[in-house]
Amino acid sequence: MTETLTLFPDDAETLQADTIVPASRLTACVEALYIASSGDFETRPIDVLQLGFDGIANDFHQGLTRRSGGREPWYPRGTEMRNERQLSIVAPDELVTIAELMALPEIRPEWIGANILLSGIPKLSMLPARTKLFFANGVTLKIDGQNHPCKLSGRSIARHAGVADEAAGALLFPRVAKRLRGLVGWVEKPGRIETGEAVSVHIPEQWIYRA
Amino acid sequence: MTETLTLFPDDAETLQADTIVPASRLTACVEALYIASSGDFETRPIDVLQLGFDGIANDFHQGLTRRSGGREPWYPRGTEMRNERQLSIVAPDELVTIAELMALPEIRPEWIGANILLSGIPKLSMLPARTKLFFANGVTLKIDGQNHPCKLSGRSIARHAGVADEAAGALLFPRVAKRLRGLVGWVEKPGRIETGEAVSVHIPEQWIYRA
Secondary structure: OOOOOOOOOHHHOEEEOOOOEOOEEEEEEEEEEEEOOOOOOOOEEEOEEEEEOOEEOOOOOOOOEEEOOOOOOOOOOOOEEEOOOOEEEEOHHHHHHHHHHOOOOOOOHHHHOOOEEEEOOOOHHHOOOOOEEEEOOOOEEEEEEEOOOOHHHHHHHHHHHOOOOHHHHHHHHHHHOOOOOOEEEEEEEOEEEEOOOEEEEEEOOEOOOOO | OOOOOOOOOHHHOEEEOOOOEOOEEEEEEEEEEEEOOOOOOOOEEEOEEEEEOOEEOOOOOOOOEEEOOOOOOOOOOOOEEEOOOOEEEEOHHHHHHHHHHOOOOOOOHHHHOOOEEEEOOOOHHHOOOOOEEEEOOOOEEEEEEEOOOOHHHHHHHHHHOOOOOHHHHHHHHHHHOOOOOOEEEEEEEOEEEEOOOEEEEEEOOEOOOOO
């Protein structure tokens, strides 16, 4: 197992299969916060999120466990499982890209149930699993992975944006928003997150596993 | 973002930085089970593990949360945090390799506090974060990542193996066992694991993130 840091020229970016890409850090900023406090997945702006080990207090996705659904075809629907989807995190630039691809003036984080609008991380949706977000005031979130865009969020976008053909709009979102719809994760260390807070993003070592 | 499946000739295994390696599956087998029921990290063989969302019932590492230690230098020691280290999983071939590197006849899983001896997965320690282990009888474990070899396990090996210079043996383990010491993970879906059980290993999509 080699652990050399290889330099990658932009025009010929290649990676040896057994190369370990070292851990690294980035800095991000909490642009806005949102909570799903009305009994469904859509969120509304809020200045502060209060977090426990079970996620955001009084939020639709709060829970140490959750019920399985369409994302887990290997379980009977409704199976109790660990909740790795306590929070939804999106990036302003990725929402702009999705809006452009859908020919809409904007997509607001609350339409798709985001809890944190996080700026400063290029290609936020591509951050690897196990990345940690250390918030300046003490909270730590851990990234599970990409949030897959679904028809439900598509329908919400179509409705809020006033798309004429709502059904077509709902279907367009899952097609164009893949790898742009942000991340889900859970609380590693509880506390309070405030708008404007700085975040230190710790990206773990990376490699490609091949059997 | 390209999502083409590229074929890799063995002698020139290279990967474009933006390539998504598709999800894949492997099959493994539970060779043996162990529990830490004596108040420290060392384990003893047992036929069945009973798992809740908080890990193995009556095990040293049971808990929805744990106290931080030397692995988390960013927290004051003893900080309550989510327990992503409920179970320790090791592979027979990797233990043989470590034993060879330490010039010992064997290293037994229980000396280093393993809970599951899992066969059939090449380079088990290199499985990516977010890999899921579906046990035939219904349990699902989710992999956090590599278990970093520490001096404490080194000392246990040196003592059990009767190494003359115990301090030197204790220090050798962290040096040679890196990326061979198995994985830690947590319970996604509780239940009962038995010796001999088959395990379906679901490896997620992989890619290398670069800012």
